[in-house]
Amino acid sequence: MPLSDASNDSLRSRFELKTLLDTSRLLIESHDTEFILNNLLLIIMGKLFTPKSAIILRDEQSRKWQLVRAKGRTGLQEGCLFPAESAAPASDKPYFTLEELPDDFRACFQTSGLELFFPIRTSSEHLGYLCTALKIGNAPYSRPELEFVENLVIISAVALSNSMLVNRLKATNRELDQKVQELNTLFEVSREFNTLVDRSQMLSVFRFTLMGQMMARRFFFLMRLEGQPQLILQQGLKGSITKAEKEQLLAMKSEFIRTEELDEIPAYLRENKIEALVRVKFQDERAVLGIGPKASAQPYSKSDINLLISLGNLAFLSIQKTFLLEERIEKERMEEELTIARTIQNTLFPSPLPKPKPFDVAAINVPSRQVGGDYYDVLCADDRLLYMAIADVTGKGIPASLLMANLQAMIHVLSPLKLDLAETTGKVNDIIFANTPSDKFISFFWGRADVQTLQFEYCNAGHNPPVYWSAARQETGLLTEGGMLLGALNTIIPYQAGRVQLQAGDVVVMFTDGISEAMNEQDEEFGEERIAEIVAEHHQKTAQELKQLILEEVRTFCKGNYGDDVTMLIFKINPPEQH
Amino acid sequence: MSTFDITPRKVESVEILDLTGELDAHTAPVLEESITRLIDEQKYNIIVNFTSLDYISSAGLGVFMAYIEELRDLGGDIKLTNMKESVFNVFDLLGFPALYDILEEEQEAVRKFLNSNPQD
Structure with a gap:
């Protein structure tokens, strides 16, 4: 049915x-x-x-x-x-x-x-x-x-x-994973860059990160070093780039550009298939990161480019940091050496100062820099002979202090021999002339006093003439006998010695141009005249008091702006002791 | 401070590097040294087994980028095997599976090498 x-x-x-x-x-x-x-x-x-x-x-x-x-x-x-x-x-x-x-x-x-x-x-x-x-x-x-x-x-x-x-959701998740991965990379690179001080290790981290993160086999990093544009990192690149092309890259206007968008593509970029250029900037300094295609043939995404900019910035700043660090280490090393030099130089000054009776002696040396070229010395050759010297080496710093040490050694070797003062000065001049460049001189004054007879013999080799206060004549004079600067020429004209019969109350003030040429605000020099005036007025004071007085006057005069090393050596003849 | 270690082995004619710990910017030069040594000894069939590697950063991946081209030009390869998911994820995110033979099991990589070089 x-x-x-x-x-x-x-x-x-x-x-x-x-x-x-x-x-x-x-x-x-x-x-x-x-x-x-x-x-x-x-x-x-x-x-x-x-x-x-x-x-x-x-x-x-x-x-x-x-x-x-x-x-x-x-x-x-x-x-x-x-x-x-x-x-x-x-x-x-x-x-x-x-x-x-x-x-x-x-x-x-x-x-x-x-x-x-x-x-x-x-x-x-x-x-x-x-x-x-x-x-x-x-x-x-x-x-x-x-x-x-x-x-x-x-x-x-x-x-x-x-x-x-x-x-x-899947796509969003993947994007998030990618972002997290990028952040991990940035975090790792900045951590490594912070802990590393070695530039080659830093570049190695940068290199691996670019290869791994971007799947890139070809890249370069261009920055200016000591004024010259230099490729401080090159990976997988052939050929060369001219200086003008490097400058052209460093001058690029935008933060990021695809190579094909350049008006003129340098052969180096074209032949190496550099695909993108990233510029980083810090203050006036610039660097350029050029990168070839990804091995996966994917184009660089917006996110990749942002990451490249961040990585480039990190690398740039960290590499600059290494150069600054090196400079600082170098500077610290030099300062340390200067400190050592200063310590050595200090041991060359007499301490304590010999003060055989009736001589009252005071001295000071204040270098304007860590080590100076000024020198003074006081030494007893035996019970009778007292040597006193002051000198100023041209220039400052280590070269001047080396020359000063040389002079000090000669004086210490020669003094005990009690040779003729003028003749010995000539010998010292010959040695200094032979051992120093032609632009290095020493102005030098030294004298030898017999502590019993108070006979004072001196030789002035181009130094500021010391001020001599004669108690007998109640007037000041200058100790000028001698010859030319040490180290300028061989001794053709013999040095002359000057002789002074000292007596109680006499004062001799030896100084360097740091004292006499200290300037006031009107560009006037302190001058020997002022020193002589102070000595004439205060000759009854002790050597120490006189030294302080002159220093005070100079400081007030130049308002503390000493242009040079300040060195002074003063002696005074005390009256015979009453028994 | 990251810990990283490499144990070299040999299976038939293939060189195997077992990595342990963390492969990052800090430890990448250690792996680089191992790979360049194998290349110097003219051993170009290399398997890197990641079973015990817990972490990898992009700088770690960079080491593989640095030598893959050269090794393949010399008729060899670097095959990567037995990665943890977190490690594979980094390779995947950065697009490495397109370029590298990354396999589940070391035996598979050995078989691939032996099949491609029957004379060994």
């Missing part, structure tokens, strides 16, 4: 319901967009006997409509974007015919053969359309067929929306 129409209908609708349920479970459980799209089209085509179908979705990024899947001959390319702005008629009809769509959207499908457009909607979003052609043979669809598709599209909309969300 044939089934009634009614029971036939109910059987068919039950079958359709089952297909719908199976399909919906299949689609909803899958989070794979591709799988969902593919199945949707296959089911529709099988069910409706239509030769063509397609799915159009809204593209998130471009905000345009994109053909994501098509089956059958539609003449449309999968992936193609449609320029149409709006595609949704303001209606909640379950489907539209081509004629019902907005003009610009319809134009895109005029020749495709697609006639029916089922909106794929969730409660909040219009995702796209499922499109079909008419049935084979152009027969119209029956009501149940259309309802089946409507139901299927409603279910698919949820599945599709879910899978797209999952995809978006």
